[in-house]
Amino acid sequence: MSVLMDVRDLTVRFALPKPSFFAERPHLEAVRQVSFQLEAGKALGIVGESGSGKTTTAMAAIRLTKAAGGQVLFEGDDLLELDDEAMRQRRRDVQLIFQDPYSSLNPRARVVDIVREPMDLMEIGTPEERHAKVEELFALVGLRPDQLNLFPHQFSGGQRQRISIARALTTNPKLLVCDEPVSALDVAIQAQILNLLAELKEKLGLSYLFISHDLGVVRHVCDEVAVMYLGKIVESGPTSALFEAPQHPYTQALLSAAPSLARRKSKGYVRPLKVSGDPPSPINPPPGCAFAERCPRAQDVCRKTPPDLVPGAGTAVACHYPGPADTI
Numbered sequence: 262m263s264v265l266m267d268v269r270d271l272t273v274r275f276a277l278p279k280p281s282f283f284a285e286r287p288h289l290e291a292v293r294q295v296s297f298q299l300e301a302g303k304a305l306g307i308v309g310e311s312g313s314g315k316t317t318t319a320m321a322a323i324r325l326t327k328a329a330g331g332q333v334l335f336e337g338d339d340l341l342e343l344d345d346e347a348m349r350q351r352r353r354d355v356q357l358i359f360q361d362p363y364s365s366l367n368p369r370a371r372v373v374d375i376v377r378e379p380m381d382l383m384e385i386g387t388p389e390e391r392h393a394k395v396e397e398l399f400a401l402v403g404l405r406p407d408q409l410n411l412f413p414h415q416f417s418g419g420q421r422q423r424i425s426i427a428r429a430l431t432t433n434p435k436l437l438v439c440d441e442p443v444s445a446l447d448v449a450i451q452a453q454i455l456n457l458l459a460e461l462k463e464k465l466g467l468s469y470l471f472i473s474h475d476l477g478v479v480r481h482v483c484d485e486v487a488v489m490y491l492g493k494i495v496e497s498g499p500t501s502a503l504f505e506a507p508q509h510p511y512t513q514a515l516l517s518a519a520p521s522l523a524r525r526k527s528k529g530y531v532r533p534l535k536v537s538g539d540p541p542s543p544i545n546p547p548p549g550c551a552f553a554e555r556c557p558r559a560q561d562v563c564r565k566t567p568p569d570l571v572p573g574a575g576t577a578v579a580c581h582y583p584g585p586a587d588t589i
């Protein structure tokens with residue numbers, strides 16, 4: 262298997278407003294030396310609580326957010342170093358699917374034009390070829406040809422996500438970055454869209470960077486999973502190893518809080534996380550392991566020394582005391 266994307270020590274800092282004229286400008290380190298590899302034709306899920314840095318990692322990896330450091334080798338080219346023209350060419354290889362198909366489609370345009378637009382902007386093919394491609398993709402994502410001239414409001418949420426997927430596929434991308442692609446949809450529709458994404462991955466040999474706070478969703482689609490906590494990957498590995506034998510106490514807490522589909526469907530259900538407290542502030546991250554304050558296994562070393570991400574038999578884990586859940 263060949264590596265499509267090799268991310269090394271990716272770091273992203275955001276400047277925050279100055280608290281006073283004389284004070285130094287504070288920074289928030291949203292992504293802290295994150296490294297991962299994505300193989301061609303595979304899906305890597307990035308999971309974690311809100312604010313853990315999932316979206317910023319993905320956006321920095323495809324240069325839509327500025328990185329403060331690191332490398333992103335995409336088929337060997339460092340995306341962070343490419344000049345504008347080379348990056349423009351590379352943009353065809355990477356497309357995005359957003360959470361909210363309601364707001365990401367222009368309400369005043371017919372869907373045929375919405376889907377064709379990336380090819381128009383990137384001057385791909387003749388007008389006839391572009392139209393034929395739209396028709397082909399419409400069928401591929403499960404929409405009917407007689408729906409081509411309708412407007413977005415004439416479609417359901419799931420159908421609108423199908424339109425977004427068709428649009429993303431017009432440039433024949435190698436990588437789709439899917440940022441919470443089913444979070445805005447009813448649970449019953451979520452499965453249909455996840456199945457479609459899994460099917461397209463096989464048919465087209467696509468790779469996915471798949472961002473979700475929902476482990477159940479990631480399990481459906483991803484070959485590998487990386488768990489983020491306060492801007493760092495704390496555990497990563499093949500999906501089966503991560504779900505069956507998680508080694509990091511934070512992954513174990515996330516998994517034990519992941520509800521069954523039936524519970525998620527029940528009205529008013531709020532997902533609990535079986536650890537107390539909140540993550541520390543990313544403005545002043547603690548010197549040791551960021552999870553130490555919430556961790557049932559934490560010892561002195563955890564509060565002082567940050568653990569490295571170390572490969573193990575199943576997953577790679579950044580913890581001074583990794584081990585199965587029943588050791589908590």
Ligand SMILES: Nc1ncnc2c1ncn2[C@@H]1O[C@H](COP(=O)(O)OP(=O)(O)OP(=O)(O)O)[C@@H](O)[C@H]1O
Pocket residue numbers: 275276289291309310311312313314315316317318474543
């Ligand atoms: N433009 C920005 N300026 C300042 N801080 C930001 C900016 N964008 C994100 N952050 C901060 O960076 C951290 C990571 O945010 P990010 O959106 O990547 O997390 P996430 O895991 O994707 O969360 P969510 O699931 O809520 O989107 C958070 O502390 C967030 O407040």
